[in-house]
Each structure stands twice: as C-alpha cells, then as structure tokens.
Amino acid sequence: MPLRPAGKQILLSIFAPLLAATSLASAAAPWEEVTYNGNEYVTVRSIKTFYEFDSMVRRGNKIVLENKAVEMRLAVGGQDLWMNDIKFVFSYPIVIQGGRYLVSRIDLAKLVDPVLRPEYIRPAAPFTTVIVDPGHGGKDPGAVSSIGHEKDFALKVAKLLQAQLKKRGFNVVLTRETDKSLTLTQRVEIANRYRNAVFISLHFNSGGRGRAHGIETFTLSPVGFAYYGSGPKDPDFASKTGNNRDSENIALATAVHSTVVKGTARPDRGIRRARFSVLTGVRHPAILLEGGFLSHAHEARLIANPTYQNKLAFSIADAVVKYKMATEKMTRRP
Numbered sequence: 001m002p003l004r005p006a007g008k009q010i011l012l013s014i015f016a017p018l019l020a021a022t023s024l025a026s027a028a029a030p031w032e033e034v035t036y037n038g039n040e041y042v043t044v045r046s047i048k049t050f051y052e053f054d055s056m057v058r059r060g061n062k063i064v065l066e067n068k069a070v071e072m073r074l075a076v077g078g079q080d081l082w083m084n085d086i087k088f089v090f091s092y093p094i095v096i097q098g099g100r101y102l103v104s105r106i107d108l109a110k111l112v113d114p115v116l117r118p119e120y121i122r123p124a125a126p127f128t129t130v131i132v133d134p135g136h137g138g139k140d141p142g143a144v145s146s147i148g149h150e151k152d153f154a155l156k157v158a159k160l161l162q163a164q165l166k167k168r169g170f171n172v173v174l175t176r177e178t179d180k181s182l183t184l185t186q187r188v189e190i191a192n193r194y195r196n197a198v199f200i201s202l203h204f205n206s207g208g209r210g211r212a213h214g215i216e217t218f219t220l221s222p223v224g225f226a227y228y229g230s231g232p233k234d235p236d237f238a239s240k241t242g243n244n245r246d247s248e249n250i251a252l253a254t255a256v257h258s259t260v261v262k263g264t265a266r267p268d269r270g271i272r273r274a275r276f277s278v279l280t281g282v283r284h285p286a287i288l289l290e291g292g293f294l295s296h297a298h299e300a301r302l303i304a305n306p307t308y309q310n311k312l313a314f315s316i317a318d319a320v321v322k323y324k325m326a327t328e329k330m331t332r333r334p
C-alpha cells in the first residue's frame with residue numbers, strides 16, 4: 001500500500017480544512033478583552049469574528065461555533081472543547097459574565113490559535129528523525145495487569161512504530177530497545193543528542209477503578225498554565241526547555257491524538273497538559289501518548305493483541321507524516 005499518499009489524504013481530511021478555513025481570518029478584527037478573577041479573557045463572540053465562524057449557538061451546556069470546515073464546541077463552565085470532534089482540555093474553564101461567554105487568553109493563544117492557524121507557528125523546524133520512548137522498563141514495570149506489564153507493551157508498540165516510521169522514510173531512535181531501566185533524565189539526554197527531531201513517549205494507562213478507558217495525549221503545559229488535574233489555581237510560571245516548542249507541541253499532539261482515536265476506534269479522553277519530566281526537558285516537539293487502559297478488562301485484552309498494537313503503530317506513523325506535511329507547509333510560507 002502506498003503509505004505517503006495515504007498519509008496525505010489523512011492530513012487533508014483533518015488538518016488542512018482547519019487551516020484553509022481560517023487563513024482568511026481578519027487580522028483587523030477587534031478583540032473584546034475582559035479581566036475576570038485576575039485573569040485575561042476574550043469573548044467567544046470575538047473568537048467567532050476573528051476566525052470567521054458563520055454561526056454561534058447555544059446547545060444545552062455547549063456553545064457551538066461553525067463554518068464550512070470547522071465545528072467548535074465549548075462546554076460552558078467546563079474545560080472541554082472539541083474541534084471537528086477532537087477533544088481538547090483547556091487550562092481555564094469557560095465562564096459567563098454579564099451574558100458574555102469568556103475563554104482565557106492563554107488558552108486562545110496556546111491551544112486554539114496554533115490548531116486553527118498552524119501556518120503562524122514559529123519556529124516551524126523541519127525534522128527527519130523521530131525519537132520513540134517506550135515508557136518504563138527493567139525494574140519499573142509501569143502499570144501491571146494480569147495479562148502483562150506496561151513496559152513490555154510499550155516496547156512492543158515502539159518496535160512496530162519504528163518499522164512503520166522507517167517505511168515512511170524517517171530515521172528512528174528508540175530510547176531503549178530492550179527491557180532495561182532508564183531514568184527520565186537519561187531519556188531526555190538521549191533525545192537531546194539529536195537535531196531535527198520530534199519525540200513521542202509511549203505509555204498505557206491505569207486507574208479509574210477499572211472503568212476508565214480510551215486514549216489520552218499529553219503535551220507540555222505552557223507557562224502560566226495549571227498542571228492538568230491540579231485545577232486552575234495552581235499555575236506554574238517557570239519556563240521549561242520544552243516551552244520553546246509550545247505551538248509545535250499542540251500541533252503534534254493534535255495530529256497524533258486525532259489519528260490514533262480514529263485508527264483504534266477507542267474513546268477520546270482528550271489532549272491534556274502536564275509537566276512530565278520528558279516533556280519539560282526535551283528540546284524537540286514532544287508528546288506522551290497513553291494508548292489505552294491496562295486496568296480496563298476489555299482494553300487490556302486489546303493492548304495485548306497484535307492487531308491493536310499494529311493499529312496504534314500505524315496510526316501514530318501516519319500522524320507523524322501528517323504533522324510533517326503541515327510543518328513543511330508552514331515553512332514554505334513567506
């Protein structure tokens with residue numbers, strides 16, 4: 001099967017419509033800015049104007065913005081949003097004040113804008129190498145289930161991914177090729193030896209009392225963002241190495257997350273923010289993928305199944321092609 005054209009098709013079906021839809025966005029549109037609880041917000045109405053959405057309606061507890069190419073749904077009072085059915089998690093809730101819906105300025109700048117307008121991402125560095133980091137290893141098994149350990153499934157998928165990426169013309173580096181212990185610092189050191197690369201850490205989840213299931217993708221919290229799960233009251237204002245890649249991080253996460261959710265047909269738990277050591281220390285665009293829950297009986301059986309492992313590897317590899325094409329598009333722009 002010709003892999004590159006397939007990748008291109010996926011790119012055009014997900015990323016490019018977002019880009020095409022917003023390239024005419026009016027730079028002159030005035031932003032309605034509001035300070036609320038000490039944070040800077042913009043109104044959803046000015047998001048509608050700036051990104052040229054045709055309609056803005058309230059449906060249940062969601063505000064829906066729509067034009068020909070993009071449907072954006074925002075959960076009022078919550079932190080979830082969907083762009084073309086891909087789930088993202090904001091750092092600050094969407095609030096209502098005086099009849100106006102407000103989105104935090106930092107969520108707009110660090111999440112909405114790089115996804116809707118990847119052509120404005122700077123720097124959009126070209127890359128030829130993919131660093132694949134199988135989580136855990138050796139003394140550290142990661143999540144443990146009756147049918148196997150996270151560290152072994154992560155290594156299996158990493159090797160399948162390595163093969164798929166090589167077929168698509170990438171150089172591939174694995175942070176570990178065997179069942180050995182590696183500290184988080186060592187993983188960062190290995191990754192930072194390379195230039196022109198992206199970094200993908202592979203993990204499987206556990207928790208949720210056996211009920212949680214689905215795909216999560218983590219990317220580094222921008223400066224001033226809360227750590228996911230700690231609530232918006234605990235932002236961190238120190239800049240990390242990985243923050244040089246904020247816009248590329250969310251673009252890479254969008255490409256991988258959307259393609260993996262579609263490719264595996266597992267529930268979408270969203271693109272989330274965290275300050276995991278590998279994400280803070282790596283100088284390349286970096287994400288951490290949780291490819292399902294080992295604590296969920298059905299999903300654990302899938303994770304142990306070579307068909308599912310191949311779907312994961314194939315989807316991630318296609319997503320890397322998609323992201324590369326989007327970044328090449330960016331770098332060709334004046």
Ligand SMILES: [Zn+2]
Pocket residue numbers: 135136142143150203204
């Ligand atoms: Zn893990």
